[in-house]
Amino acid sequence: MKKRSLIYALVAHLPLLCGLNRVFAQNKETDKVKMEHAQIGIVEDTKSGYKHTIHPGAQWFPQAGLGMFIHWSIASIKQIDLSWPMMAGTQIGWRSPKMDSASVKKIMDSGNYFAGNACEKTNSCITPAEYWALAKDFNPQNYDPEKWIKAAKEAGMTYAVLTARHHDGFAMWPSAYGNFSTKNYMGGRDLVKDYVAACRKYGLKVGIYYSGPDWYQNGDFQDFMYYGVGRNYPNIPVLDQNLRPRTTVKTEAEKQQHYHEMAAYVKGQVTELLSNYGQIDMIWFDGSADIPRGNKAWSECITMAEIHKLQPGIVVSPRFYGYGDYKTFESDKALPTTKQDGWAELCTTITEGGWGYTSRPMKPVSLVLNNLIKCRANNTNMLLNYGPTKEGVLTPAMYSSLAEIAGWMKVNASAIKDAQALDASESASVPATSAAKHRYLFLLAPKKGEKVVDEQVTFTTKGSIKNVSLAGNRAALKYSFENGQLSVQVPAALRTALPDVIELEMK
Template sequence: MTIKNFQKKEVSEQHSIIGVASNTPVESFERTTHPDAQWFAKPNLGMFIHWGISCVQGTGDLSWSMMATGHGTRAKTFNQYGFPAVARKMTPNQYWEQAKHFNPDACDPLKWLTAAKDAGCTYAVFTTRHHDGFAMWPSDQGEFSTKNYLHGRDFVGEYVDACRKVGLKVGFYYSPPDWYFNRDRMSFRYGDVKPHLGLDHQPVELAEKPVGENPKRDAGFRAYMAAQVEELLTRYGKIDLLWFDGSVQNAIAIERLRELQPHILINPRGHGVGDFATCECAFPNTKPQGWWEYCHIFNDGGWGYLNHEIYKPAGWALTEMTKAFCWEGNFLLNVGPDSHGRLPEVCYSRLKEVGGWFKQYAYTFNNSVRGPWPEKSSMPVAIVEENKWYVYMPYDQDDILIIDDPREPIKVTRLDTKQSISWARDEQGAIVIDIDPTHRSLLVDVLEINW
């Protein structure tokens, strides 16, 4: 099984645990037509920021590290994903203890988001609350937020202010599942496996029926969730995008969200319907219908900060981005700040590489439409005019480019060198463009084909 298939399987398992309603909008749902939401229709690069109390130790992923998976997990993870993904497991009590030590003394969202803007991003999405239940703003709801632990410091507000200063659209990630709030009626054992495990990973019988099966407790949970979402949509001015990660359980209707923020874009993971499809960590096999977004992890090994501070190559990020853009989608690239609120220097250097490429080639996607990839081209293609193609050569692919088209190219140009490239036809009649692998860069090389 390939890494992509392992990722798809793991994402599917996690979505089942948190009750993701859907990753794809229902066709009958009427997508927003608000003028201030139409920016999402063109290819956009976004910065996803996963940050929370797990960064204190930086040895396990955000939230998921408190889910017991048993012996052999590290070897399995190493064999599937490589050493960057090998991480520690801890009990929920050990995990939540990190909140007492969470004190980001060098937090600088303006620096993060300036780097994002310079890299070509047009929007950002910040984890206001992950499944672990810790709210990154001083919420009036519950007992597990910066109000209780950091004297009311408002990381969400600081993030919003920085977005506005640099000119990025403001997105909020919010997890409807709250493992802290519901800690006495859920198992902390990964998957549907018994016996159930408690706050110290000891075998337990659940004291109450689980979420969704206890009407009285569920009503209180839904009220708490709805109140937190309303805080997010009323305290910080205009919010451009709301990124749910799990079922909202009818706690708050889309109509209410639009009443509070008429222009807002909403993904389908909370309600089963939404304005755009979301694809996670694996490029889709077929192009999603309508607006869509592809999110992936730049910081290798997990969504949150891990102290090995390994980031994937800039060429990888550009490859995944150009694939999404060529299918008229958006690419949301994840980073993870550390316990001080800093992004590692390697993150900034990678983003600088992405930004340099973007400054050189962003125009190739202006008013572009999907090209015939993979049906008739072996590499991603965007069409900007009827007789002009741009081909994006993936950094991890130094094969010969093959295009199945009966037309004769007038000219093929490599954009970075302005060099004219020769072409030929193979025995099947397909166009063959052979670029010597020693002449390839480690980013995404771009060809312009004029027909």
């Protein structure tokens, strides 16, 4: 990691970055996801020896198939993404290829650390202080999580995860810890409670997202210049909540006291979430607490053992401790390409980028289903994100997307839920899954402008095949089965705009 300015060396108030160069090597091209993970302290502890939970209440996870991610916070007031817009310098840190040093120096010298950012075109550049001020206008009058979860259920989703608190620090429940929650701004309204009740009503597993970092509580110790800028360029200022260079330096004693306070704060909030709402099936941590790894304050933060004591059957993401019950992939570009031996999940968005509610277009459902299939053929769940508006509703386009997924899942859910990748004794020329005496061979939806043609699909097995059919279509398929190899002919005329599934019934 390159040496930062003298100010950074003196202040040293970004403990989350300690040692992260061990995890993410500096590549020639900027990797946005890896940089964000580095900034919020996501590391992989390969020496922990932790294995995924064997509690009976957690065994739903590996074959859950599809879940709904719900990114929602005060950012919806301004229709910007959660938390990250308050970071200055992202237009530099996310740049590929890297911006030259002279251009970066020009921006730094100007004092406008958003210069050249896309937010200038949309008048959406925002300082941390301005972002947090959005809380006073956040009062979702039409919040109805039952409608979200009902649509998720119909779309074949088996679990949901709501952002109870993102990096921005705003807690969506009336927390007794800190002063930035619905307790302070919404008269104690509990948005998490209503969400949990909706999940229970429709039988979805209850997941809660909780960010280890809290940029509000950590505000006086936080650098609001994006991590990638300080890493790649010299003489970068440390910025405060108003995106001005910091003029004060915290003493070591002040920092240590702050670490103890952050440990108590995180432990208190996580304990609330895992104590006040009955059974919680998953906690989706995203980043480490604002405490340097190895600091004695960590002994006061919540432990994995304490989490399991509060919720014995819970599934825990690996993004807080460096280990957990499953492996995480993020974004379509990270689609798993090999079969996962352990539990795994891909989180991605229904929109073309961005996690919160923005005006970005929706992805075609054909693409979403193709990606879901690739996940399931590699033993990976997909957690698909929808971002509600400031009123607490999903848009008509989002419900239309969910309805289209629902129509496909009504026919093909058995190929996705409670199904897993083929074992080593079987193989197919296309993505495939297995469930009891059934095998499912997927014909991916064509890309835009791609011509659909007659297709031959092959499947190799040591077993015997009883029946071959195209799910949702009564038309007979021509096939042959000799010496353990099945060959199926699928005419283009039988294909649909969405993925098609050949269902095999084994003897």
